[in-house]
Amino acid sequence: MTVDDLHTLTGAYALDALSGPESGEFVRHMARCRACAQEVRELRETAARLALAVAEAPPARMRVRVLAALPEVRQLPPLTSEGADGTLPFGTAGPAEGADGPAQPASGTAPRRSPGAGPSAAGGRPAGPPVPGVIPLPAPRRHRYRLPALVAAACLAAAVAAGVAVDARHQADLAQGRAARAEQQATAVAAVASAPDATFHTRALTGGGTATVVASARLGKAAVLYHDLPRLPDARVYQLWFSHDGTMVPAGLVAPGSTAGSGSGSVLLAGTTAGADAVGVTAEPHGGSPAPTGAPLALLPL
CATH class of the missing domain: 1.10.10 (Arc Repressor Mutant, subunit A)
Structure with missing residues (x-):
């Protein structure tokens, strides 16, 4: 190029x-x-x-409907299949049985039986007189434990579904709170930017990204629109300051989640612009600092 x-x-x-x-x-x-x-x-x-x-925020009633509907979404029922003990669901014939009795060998020869075998599983007819000293084996009972296992599985599924519903409701409440705060922030930033005396100043930050400060002397408020901020190492955060003749006054933090991915967004500064001549941006330890711990990454005039 x-x-x-x-x-x-x-x-x-x-x-x-x-x-x-x-x-x-x-x-x-x-x-x-x-x-x-x-x-x-x-x-x-x-x-x-x-x-x-x-910019236009979505109506609050739409978010409320969507978030309230999340816990009501039904999950798919469990799939039934052959159990670990070889049992089959009710009404399913095993591989050695048909509708009329035990399956016969394909060659036409009589099936082999151990001496003194008891009644067959299907017909219930004795194979012959018992042999002394040989104890006949009882016919297998395929569905002996099937019903208790199904009941236990149903109870477990109900408990899991209840836990999922409670967690979904909690997550929905958290998401609703974050959405409400984001809407308030966007409304406040838009009010500053649309003020008749709004001013805009843009600077590049040391280390990457740019920031634009929007200020209104009439409202006494300022906001910062940041773009392409790189993720800071060691759980550090971007902190904003009002500069009063070189004295830095804390004015808020860039939300930790907003620097992931694109690293772009906006934040309304806490406090008033009265007496301030610039807005500073620094990198501080997690949670912020009462005073800058390093040189400003950018200083934007008001």
């Missing part, structure tokens, strides 16, 4: 429309081309404005 071709990929890169190899090649080009880096920042600010202008 020529340099002229790479210059035309700023829009596609800003919208995550490049393949893996193309994106890597453009990132290396952008590190050397200040014009393309500036154009990407401007395009992402514009894309953020357009996305927030048309």
